[in-house]
Amino acid sequence: MKYPYPRPTKYNVRVKKSASGFGLFAEDAIPKNRFIIEYWGKIISDKKADELGGKYIFGLENDKNISGAHRKNIARYINHSCQPNCEASLEGDRIFIRSLKKINPGDELTYNYGKVYFESYIKPFGCRCVKCAKKITGR
Numbered sequence: 001m002k003y004p005y006p007r008p009t010k011y012n013v014r015v016k017k018s019a020s021g022f023g024l025f026a027e028d029a030i031p032k033n034r035f036i037i038e039y040w041g042k043i044i045s046d047k048k049a050d051e052l053g054g055k056y057i058f059g060l061e062n063d064k065n066i067s068g069a070h071r072k073n074i075a076r077y078i079n080h081s082c083q084p085n086c087e088a089s090l091e092g093d094r095i096f097i098r099s100l101k102k103i104n105p106g107d108e109l110t111y112n113y114g115k116v117y118f119e120s121y122i123k124p125f126g127c128r129c130v131k132c133a134k135k136i137t138g139r
């Protein structure tokens with residue numbers, strides 16, 4: 001199956017170690033409401049997504065999912081946060097990660113993975129985002 005190459009980003013980002021394994025970090029200052037990176041991969045059916053399983057499946061509507069495990073999909077390193085600085089915006093069958101606020105060089109990029117993903121993959125292990133970590137230490 002043919003699929004388009006990810007839309008190029010204007011900003012430098014880098015994969016680095018974070019609190020939860022690896023994360024994607026901004027190397028440039030990024031203003032609010034900008035396209036940063038595409039979450040990119042092959043489009044697969046719900047059935048195929050269930051067979052593959054795993055955390056790199058991004059569910060779309062109408063029996064479509066993006067399988068983001070490809071090494072070119074650097075956006076797969078973006079971690080979940082309950083208080084994110086990015087959002088995943090759906091345009092057709094493509095997912096563009098955009099900034100929700102001004103991001104400084106060195107900041108980790110995060111977006112909210114959504115309720116379904118959170119319930120099945122994050123909640124059982126405990127969320128390690130900055131907001132939840134604060135809640136734990138403040139107890």
Ligand SMILES: [Zn+2]
Nearest residue numbers: 082127129132
């Ligand atoms: Zn959290």
